[in-house]
Amino acid sequence: MxxxxxxxxxxxxxxxxxxxxxxxxxxxxxxxxxxxxxxxxxxxxxxxxxxxxxxxxxxxxxxxxxxxxxxxxxxxxxxxxxxxxxxxxxxxxxxxxxxxxxxxxxxxxxxxxxxxxxxxxxxxxxxxxxxxxxxxxxxxxxxxxxxxxxxxxxxxxxxxxxxxxxxxxxxRLVGASSYLIGYLGLASALGVVGSWLLARRIKRQTLGLEPREIAGLAEHREALLHGIAEGVIALDPQLRVTLVNEVGRRLLDLPTHCLGRSLADLGVEGRLRDVLAGAGGDPDSRDDVVVRRGKVLVMNRMTVTKDGRRLGSVTTLRDRTELARLEREIGSFRSTTELLRAQAHEFANQLHTISGLIQIGEHDEVVRYVDALSRHRASLDLTVTSRIHDTAVAALLMAKSAQAAERRVELRVSERTGLDRLDPEASADVATVLGNLVDNALEAVTAPVGDAAGWVEVELRQDTSSVEIAVRDCGPGVAPELAQEVFAHGFTTKAARGGERGIGLALTRLVCKRRGGEIAVTNTDEGAMFTARMSITTPAAVA
Missing domain, CATH: 3.30.450.20 (PAS domain)
Incomplete structure (x- = not known):
């Protein structure tokens, strides 16, 4: 038809x-x-x-x-x-x-x-x-x-x-018709000229679009905004919200009637406000990581200009919380792989040494060398297992010890360390926090070739309701201006030195907060110390 x-x-x-x-x-x-x-x-x-x-x-x-x-x-x-x-x-x-x-x-x-x-x-x-x-x-x-x-x-x-x-x-109408006709002619001429000028002005402001075309664009825009899976928020130059879709409002935890209100009125502060406002120096930022009320958000901001005039900005948001959890799990497998590689490398060197001693006929030296290796391994195992009774956390420390040795870093376990067995969920959370903190410390103190080896010290303390994890290192420490912001911004220790951005410490803080605790960083005379606290209840079946 x-x-x-x-x-x-x-x-x-x-x-x-x-x-x-x-x-x-x-x-x-x-x-x-x-x-x-x-x-x-x-x-x-x-x-x-x-x-x-x-x-x-x-x-x-x-x-x-x-x-x-x-x-x-x-x-x-x-x-x-x-x-x-x-x-x-x-x-x-x-x-x-x-x-x-x-x-x-x-x-x-x-x-x-x-x-x-x-x-x-x-x-x-x-x-x-x-x-x-x-x-x-x-x-x-x-x-x-x-x-x-x-x-x-x-x-x-x-x-x-x-x-x-x-x-x-x-x-009376006939008597007044002369001036009424004059008024009609003058008003008609003014109306024609005025409507033409008004139409031209509106055409310029609407980019030459007719009203039906503008209505169609508005309908398409609404369909696009509410049809995409990503969050979108637009701000004017005064940082007032001019547009936000349902996904963006949910991710940023904004009220229903937020259009026309500024970021300050909506309670948006800190790192999130800096990214939305482009306060980091680069107005068009890419893949900025922001933690907002338990969610890990990845944000991309673009400034909108026309004829050299700044109209505002548009920022897209993606919820990376679940992806970050998967990355954390993959990271644990990666750490295991690196551990096996490090141990294989270490064992290969030891076997080469033993093979060389046998070839030159130093059989007694082979025995002494094997005894020394056994005593070192037994000493390390005894130090860890005697103070840490949770097998998952102890295994993690053994793995990190081998990884640290390959990087020419000494991993120490404090004499004040003491940890009982935990339920599987609590053990996984403690291992996650401890692994992230040790990884950041190793990044901070890994010595270049020819330099003296560094050290990282781990201390775990437990009482009836909580576990405290302290990781010290001899690295350069955390800049004072970043000490209060590093977790909210998602920086790692490496990022604190070089400006790269990550989510390791942000995830660590999320785990601590979920457990009713907190994490903080302070600078000591020798380096930095990260202290994490979590509420943990020891199972009644564990002695």
Missing amino acids: VTITGRRRTLASQLLVLQLAIIVVVLVAVAAVSLAQSAATFDRVESRRVAALGEQLAVHPLLRDRLGRPAPAEAVAPLLQTVLTQAGVTTVTVADARGQVVSSTDPTLIGSPVVFGDPAVARGRSWVGELDVNGSRELVAQVPVLGDRAGNLGRYLGAVIIGEAAPTWSE
């Missing part, structure tokens, strides 16, 4: 039609007000004029003299016609004391009774108002005629009635 639709009007034509419609409505309103004002002006001005004409005629000597005599019409008719001609009124009428018309410029009224607008006219009071005269509406002035001679001085002789027909609405 083919649907045929008419050509849609452009923005300019729509604005023009709207402007013209507004102009017509305004002109109709102005015409109505003008006609109403014209009627009010006519009533006010003409009322005074007809009243003045009636009073002048009522005191005319001829009218006073003839009105009290028989057949006054022949004498006063010329006088009435003169007033009609000179004043330009519609009718001039004279009634006697009985209220009968005795003379009028309208012959049809002669002999008919007069309808007074106010009965007080017969008692000597004037009246001005509108009346129906022969089917037409007239503005009428009714003025009493009083006697001025002895015998009838002050006596009511009759009344003078001056009438002027009010112009109809059509007549």
Whole structure:
């Protein structure tokens, strides 16, 4: 089925039609007000004029003299016609004391009774108002005629009635049509020019898009924002939220009504605010790691500019918490692989030494060399296993010891160390924290070729409700300005030295917080010391 639709009007034509419609409505309103004002002006001005004409005629000597005599019409008719001609009124009428018309410029009224607008006219009071005269509406002035001679001085002789027909609405509209047409032409011209200029300005601001195209883009944008799995948040130059999708709001833990509010109003501070605001020096950052309320977020920020003007920024967010957990598990396998490689390398060197001694016939030396290796291994095993009764943690320390030896670093176990067996979940968390801290310490103290070997010391202390892990090293320490930020920012010890960013310490802090503890770093005279505390309950079955 083919649907045929008419050509849609452009923005300019729509604005023009709207402007013209507004102009017509305004002109109709102005015409109505003008006609109403014209009627009010006519009533006010003409009322005074007809009243003045009636009073002048009522005191005319001829009218006073003839009105009290028989057949006054022949004498006063010329006088009435003169007033009609000179004043330009519609009718001039004279009634006697009985209220009968005795003379009028309208012959049809002669002999008919007069309808007074106010009965007080017969008692000597004037009246001005509108009346129906022969089917037409007239503005009428009714003025009493009083006697001025002895015998009838002050006596009511009759009344003078001056009438002027009010112009109809059509007549008033025709009279005002000249300036109304001028107003309509001027307003139409202004409307056309104004709508054209307004359309051009709107076109520039909307990049040449028509309203239907803008609506389509808005619909597509909403569909894209709420259809992607990543979080998106847009900020203006004043760091106010202008756009955020549901995923971004959830990852950043923002309230439902957050649009238009600044980051400060939303309680976004620290590392997260620096990344969103581009405060790290690079406005377009890539793969920044931020820890936000237990979530590991990877953020990419891009600044939005147009014609050299900064409009704000758009940042995408990905939840890497689960991925970080998987990376941690893979890291444990990698550590095991490195341990096996290190041990294979160590055993290969020892076997080469033994083989060489046998080849040169130093059989007694072979025995002494093997005994020395056995005593060293037994001593290390005894040191670890006598103080650490949890097999998983002890095995981890043995593995880290071999890894440290390959890096020419001495791994020490403090004499104050003591750890009982733990339940599997607690043992895994302790091993995770200990492994991350030892790895960071090894990175900090690994000696270059030719330099003296470094050392790392591990101390584990346990009471009835918690485990404390302290890892010291002889490295360069942590810069004071990073000591309070290193965990929130996700830096590792290596990152603290070289500026690279990681999530090892951030994950360590997450594990500690999940266990109701905390982790901190301090600088000692010899290097850095990381101290982690976790709430751990020893199983009742373990002695």
